Amino acid sequence: MKTDYLLPHIFRKIGWFVFIPCWVMIIVSWLGINNWFDDDWLSFVTLHIGNLGFFTPEQEGHSFLYFAREDMFSEIIYCLAFVSLYMIAFSKEKVEDEFVEHLRMRSLVWALKVNTIFFVIFTWFCFGMVYVTLLLLSMFSIFLLFHFRFLYELHRRRIHNEE
Template structure:
């Protein structure tokens, strides 16, 4: 059973190559307030009748991380068979369960501005959990098949 919704296999490598610089950019922007000056955008605030600069570095990092994780997660495997489709489905379901269990715990125990950071991280954790579990199951299966 072939899924037409998957990216070509080469997108996984492209996603891996793009993920690292976008992750570094996101960390630098979040923790060290790093910004590319060429991404300054003048924004007019009509209620205050002023024009100010808004920087899009954070948005660039966020979209880059999101797209690279999507390419890694949803690219075809070398041998895309029914077993891979089943592992993909089970891994996605598992990732959603784990992600929302952690979110529920964070809702109970994290508050204030720290909760906003939890929500930012939560946008990516479903994909990260899926990628980790999917590749772990494939690795474990290939090791048991080769022994």
Template structure:
């Protein structure tokens, strides 16, 4: 059975470049406490309430000044992860299809088990950080598991 949702194999290398550079950039931002004035530009905010903990009423469709470095890094991780995950292997047979499917199921179960533990044991703003990282973990778990299983064959 040939899955028709997969991209050509040539997208795998650009995907790895984006993914690895995004992860390195993300680790740099975490190490520097997310304080970045690099790439400070005016952007359209669909909703802005000025502060996460403010009592002010928010505004829709507002132009704000924001550093877009963290958004670019997040997009690198997501786009790179999708390209790596959904690019064909050089030999895409039924065994690779089964590895891909099993890795996806494993990644989802593992991801939500970790999220359930975080719901029970992590609180306040730290939980918000867990949710931010949780955007990336399904892709990363899938890629790690799929490549691990593929290397064992």
């Protein structure tokens, strides 16, 4: 059985250790109490790609590619949360056999189906910043749906001794 895409089991704990504070900071920033996040110590020059003018009319003079100083705190937190969810979802179990691999595959397909249904519903019924926020959540939800479905199926099968 080839599981070279899986990380060692210890990464699950590391992932939870990183994800929980990141998720708290994301929620706090969404609630608008993020004055202490807006520091210049995480602000540096970055490459801006894709200025179309109608999204940011105050920057119409810039070309498609340009450099500018940006506060990168939220980007760093989102990337840390995303990578930590990857570590949680794709860490090996203590016993990794064909049964676990089969459950992992079924859970991943289920999570993709559910996430696709959510995406279609969001696209049809949500607009503006609500839509953008829900798209951002769907980026995280695929890993969470997969991981919790996998754990549920694993627990249910072990209880019923279907291994």
